[in-house]
Amino acid sequence: MDDDLIVCRCEEVTVGDVKRAIEQGAFDVSGVKRRTRAGMGQCQGRTCETLIRGILASELSKRPDEFRLDTVRPPLSPVTFKTLAGGYDE
Amino acid sequence: MSKVCDVIVVGCGVIGAAITYYLSASGMEVVAVEENDVGSGTSSRCDGNVLVIDKKPGFDCELALKSQELFETLEDDISFDVEYRQLGSVLAVETEAQAEGAAQWHSAMSRSGVRVKYIESSDVHAHEPMLAQDIVGLFECASDSSLNPMNLVYGYVLAAQNNGAVIKTRTKAKRLLLDTQHHIKGVETSEGTILAPLVVISAGVWTPQIVRTCGVDVPIVPRKGHIIVSERTFKVASRKIQEFGYIMAKFGEEGQRDVEPEMEKYGIAMVFEPTPHENFLIGSSREFAGFDTTCNMEVVSLMAKRAIRFFPCIEDVRVIRTYAGLRPYTQDHRPIISKVDQVPGLYIASGHEGDGIGLAPITGLLVSEMLLGCTPSVPLEPLSLNRFM
Ligand SMILES: Cc1cc2nc3c(=O)[nH]c(=O)nc-3n(C[C@H](O)[C@H](O)[C@H](O)COP(=O)(O)OP(=O)(O)OC[C@H]3O[C@@H](n4cnc5c(N)ncnc54)[C@H](O)[C@@H]3O)c2cc1C
Numbered sequence: 001m002d003d004d005l006i007v008c009r010c011e012e013v014t015v016g017d018v019k020r021a022i023e024q025g026a027f028d029v030s031g032v033k034r035r036t037r038a039g040m041g042q043c044q045g046r047t048c049e050t051l052i053r054g055i056l057a058s059e060l061s062k063r064p065d066e067f068r069l070d071t072v073r074p075p076l077s078p079v080t081f082k083t084l085a086g087g088y089d090e
Numbered sequence: 091m092s093k094v095c096d097v098i099v100v101g102c103g104v105i106g107a108a109i110t111y112y113l114s115a116s117g118m119e120v121v122a123v124e125e126n127d128v129g130s131g132t133s134s135r136c137d138g139n140v141l142v143i144d145k146k147p148g149f150d151c152e153l154a155l156k157s158q159e160l161f162e163t164l165e166d167d168i169s170f171d172v173e174y175r176q177l178g179s180v181l182a183v184e185t186e187a188q189a190e191g192a193a194q195w196h197s198a199m200s201r202s203g204v205r206v207k208y209i210e211s212s213d214v215h216a217h218e219p220m221l222a223q224d225i226v227g228l229f230e231c232a233s234d235s236s237l238n239p240m241n242l243v244y245g246y247v248l249a250a251q252n253n254g255a256v257i258k259t260r261t262k263a264k265r266l267l268l269d270t271q272h273h274i275k276g277v278e279t280s281e282g283t284i285l286a287p288l289v290v291i292s293a294g295v296w297t298p299q300i301v302r303t304c305g306v307d308v309p310i311v312p313r314k315g316h317i318i319v320s321e322r323t324f325k326v327a328s329r330k331i332q333e334f335g336y337i338m339a340k341f342g343e344e345g346q347r348d349v350e351p352e353m354e355k356y357g358i359a360m361v362f363e364p365t366p367h368e369n370f371l372i373g374s375s376r377e378f379a380g381f382d383t384t385c386n387m388e389v390v391s392l393m394a395k396r397a398i399r400f401f402p403c404i405e406d407v408r409v410i411r412t413y414a415g416l417r418p419y420t421q422d423h424r425p426i427i428s429k430v431d432q433v434p435g436l437y438i439a440s441g442h443e444g445d446g447i448g449l450a451p452i453t454g455l456l457v458s459e460m461l462l463g464c465t466p467s468v469p470l471e472p473l474s475l476n477r478f479m
Contacts, residue, residue, distance in 0.1 A: 011367075024244070024248065025128065025247075025257075025259060026127070027127065027259070027260070028127070030127070030130070031127045031130070034127075034129060034130075034134050034240050035240070035244060037367070040411075041322075041410075042321055042322065044410055044411060073385070073411045073412060073413050074385055074387065074411075074412055075409060075411075075412070078321060078408035078409060078410050079408065079409055080405065080406050080407060080408050080409070081318075081320075081394045081397060081398055081404050081405055081406075081407055081408075081409060082394075082398065082405040082406060084318075084390065084391055084394035084409055085391060085395035085397075085398055086391075
């Protein structure tokens, strides 16, 4: 994969950024996210997590399914502050 | 095979990373062991405020001011961008009664060398136009700043590695090893034994369980806090804004808040922090709920409500994520940066509660001064483990 390729559109993180994070010690999806901000934006990693797993697998010579997806942090889809303040279940 | 070095640092959150950096900079051979990844504990579940405005007047302010001084040259020292922004911070006063109750606090802060300026109601909205109309005043502290806590961890780690420190991730400290004289000898880890005459435990809320393996109790407990992350949006405010009533409540002064019992139960207080990524973080909550880091949506809902009370304009802004972290709490809200008298060679640097990011540099410096036998930058007595005995 080309290093300039964008992995995470929301935070504009490239393949090269992810590779550098792995070089600096990231060994799982959360470690890559914390080092690059990939997956921290609007879509919360819905598209980039699979790509990150792929890069982790090829850089660390493992299978993509050996990497767990990052923990889901609610809300599952964006809600407004007003909705949240009114009670999460309403 | 056992590995031998000068000093072992156990736990590599922001505190362990700072210590590893300072010790390696002084020429010591350091091995840091981290159970998971560097910064994977509380240090990646927090805000990045470097504040003196919320510290108790006196020693706590002195400690925070010293740390702020160290931040001023930090990015050059470690050659790393930590998104350090010295924009000052603001406390928003809700009522006249609160403002009156604040007089004593304000002068105590001045005596502690913290310059805090009061902004009258007529000027509040010239400074912070998005704040609710009924906010009666602001206290402003210009030396306060914010940064990206993860970058701080990685910056310290990379600089320490550059100095020759070895950082072993996915390596869990299982037991502390003592010699026949009850001196520290090393650490038994999941990846083998490491020997060193000096060991520093900087494992945040997990420090007590490690130190208990040599029979010493450390009074640190997890105090859970939640954070709400907004989407990218318009500029709500460009600096850190906290509600004032909370500070007063924290120090048990006059001018308590008029809020629902649930808000008090979960210690909800509005904390607003803008990020350089065009979004903002909202805090805060404080509760003793063990080691559980799952989000309590009742708490998050109350935090959202409290945030809207101060910033009505954020009603329709969307929330993209919420998370919770565990502050390493001590009874007097001060960290333990101390030798352990019962076990010569063993040191503790944990218990920074809600201030570990801001106090990381001074903690690293103090630990290196202790280990090298230099005169400490601040008196160590108020930080000693003995104060709880
Ligand atoms: C919601 C929230 C907001 C906050 N906001 C701020 C703020 O704005 N400003 C501020 O200054 N502070 C803030 N804090 C406080 C700050 O986050 C903490 O004080 C700080 O992160 C503590 O750092 P630490 O290195 O002591 O702990 P941690 O970051 O938890 O590091 C401890 C490390 O030890 C490792 N470990 C545990 N057991 C073992 C073992 N047996 N062997 C090896 N390693 C082990 C863990 O994996 C972990 O990485 C906030 C905290 C919370 C929860």
